[in-house]
Amino acid sequence: MTAAAEGTSEIVTAALLVIGDEILSGRTKDKNIGYTAEYLTAIGIDLKEVRVVPDEEPEIVAALNALRARYTYVFTTGGIGPTHDDITAEAVAKAFGVPIDYNPQAVEILRARLAQTGGVMNEARMRMTRMPAGAQLVHNKISSAPGFRIENVIVMAGIPLVMQAMLDYVAPQLQTGVKMRSESVQANCREGDIGSELGAIAKANPDVIIGSYPFMDERGPNAHVVMRSRDQQKLAEVKAAVEAMLKRVHAGLATGQKAESR
Numbered sequence: 001m002t003a004a005a006e007g008t009s010e011i012v013t014a015a016l017l018v019i020g021d022e023i024l025s026g027r028t029k030d031k032n033i034g035y036t037a038e039y040l041t042a043i044g045i046d047l048k049e050v051r052v053v054p055d056e057e058p059e060i061v062a063a064l065n066a067l068r069a070r071y072t073y074v075f076t077t078g079g080i081g082p083t084h085d086d087i088t089a090e091a092v093a094k095a096f097g098v099p100i101d102y103n104p105q106a107v108e109i110l111r112a113r114l115a116q117t118g119g120v121m122n123e124a125r126m127r128m129t130r131m132p133a134g135a136q137l138v139h140n141k142i143s144s145a146p147g148f149r150i151e152n153v154i155v156m157a158g159i160p161l162v163m164q165a166m167l168d169y170v171a172p173q174l175q176t177g178v179k180m181r182s183e184s185v186q187a188n189c190r191e192g193d194i195g196s197e198l199g200a201i202a203k204a205n206p207d208v209i210i211g212s213y214p215f216m217d218e219r220g221p222n223a224h225v226v227m228r229s230r231d232q233q234k235l236a237e238v239k240a241a242v243e244a245m246l247k248r249v250h251a252g253l254a255t256g257q258k259a260e261s262r
Contacts, residue, residue, distance in 0.1 A: 012177040014040055015049040015067040019060060019078040019088055020158060023052055031160045032077045039167055044176035045073065055079060060091035068095075068153055073174065075167075078158030080147060082124035089148075092155055093132035103131040106146050113144035140165035149173075178230045183239045187212070187223040187246060189253060197245045198225065201238065207231065208238045 016036050022028040030052075037047045048071060053059040060079075067074045079088030093100035106129035114121055131137075131148045138147035138154060142165045147156045149170065156166040187194055191214050202210045209228040214221060225242050229235040 010175075010177050012045045012073075012175050013048045013071040014045050014073040014075060015051070015071045016047060017060075017063055017067060017074060017076040018050065018052040018158075019055065019076055020052075021054045021085070023078070024054055028158075032158070032163050035160065035164065036075060036077075036167065039171075041180055043171060043174070044179040045174065046177075046180065055085045055087055057087055057091045057094065060088065061095045064092065064095045064153065068151070072152060074153045076153065076155045077163050080128060080145075080155060080157055082127050086127065088155060089130050089132065092150065092153060096132055096134075096150060096153075098133040098150075100130050100132050102126065102129050103135070103137070103148075105137055106131060106148075109137075109139075109144055109146060138166045139169050180228055180230055181232055181235050182226060182228045183235055184227075185225045185239065185242055185246065187225055188219075189223070189246070189249060190214075190221045191223045193253065194223070194225075194246065194249055197249060198242070201241050201245060205234070205238050205241075208234055210238070210242075 016033060018030060018033065020028065023030050033050055037050075040047045049067065051063050051067065053063050064074065064076070076088060076092075079086045079091075090100055107126070110125060110129055111121055113119075114125070119125070128145045132150050135148040135150040135155075138149055138156065140146065140157070140162050142162045143157075143159075145157070145162075147154070147166045149155070154166075154170055156163045191212050194212070198210065198212060202208075207229060208231075211226045211228075213224045213226060215224065216222065225246075227235055227238050227242065229238070
């Protein structure tokens with residue numbers, strides 16, 4: 001994955017707007033949030049917010065206008081198919097205050113695809129070629145039906161494979177910043193055993209994001225300590241501090257267990 005301005009010092013941010021009643025009802029389990037978060041992190045864009053809204057124009061417009069004013073990019077997924085409830089394109093046009101019409105290039109692409117697959121260009125399929133004035137196509141190699149980009153908003157399909165293809169297409173065009181690096185250490189103890197100590201390390205290193213994430217293994221409660229920073233050297237220093245802290249905690253727990261067994 002390459003990007004148009006890879007490695008700039010500026011922090012580049014993004015939001016993801018997931019659109020669809022089927023997500024909110026639980027009928028469809030979203031697979032795009034995690035993929036997009038990981039993808040953007042890898043190219044140097046910080047995903048800062050995710051919103052899920054229904055297939056309702058006022059909700060889409062309000063969320064889109066709020067997000068596009070706040071972040072470098074807004075990615076949307078869902079609602080650009082051929083059915084009556086696919087209203088994302090219309091909502092985006094309304095958010096930007098521009099007209100919407102059939103995009104000639106999108107029509108040509110879809111007609112060519114249907115000629116290959118034996119499909120018919122009907123009214124429903126034509127809906128997928130309607131785009132706001134001034135939008136640029138976001139192509140995909142899976143279904144050919146394009147998404148689009150208007151200013152800092154990238155509109156993509158909800159079908160995971162198609163969305164991923166669209167993300168691959170648009171990524172080289174995006175501005176990116178210094179990549180966020182991360183390190184992870186398995187605590188091999190309970191979160192409660194290291195809460196105060198971890199807080200002290202975090203306080204002493206405000207430029208490193210430190211998180212504790214509990215899980216269960218065969219021994220019982222455990223935790224991962226995850227550290228994130230754009231400064232590789234600082235990240236290494238904090239990882240060393242966390243590892244040293246864990247050794248002290250483990251030694252203390254072992255001493256306590258021996259005392260209890262006597």
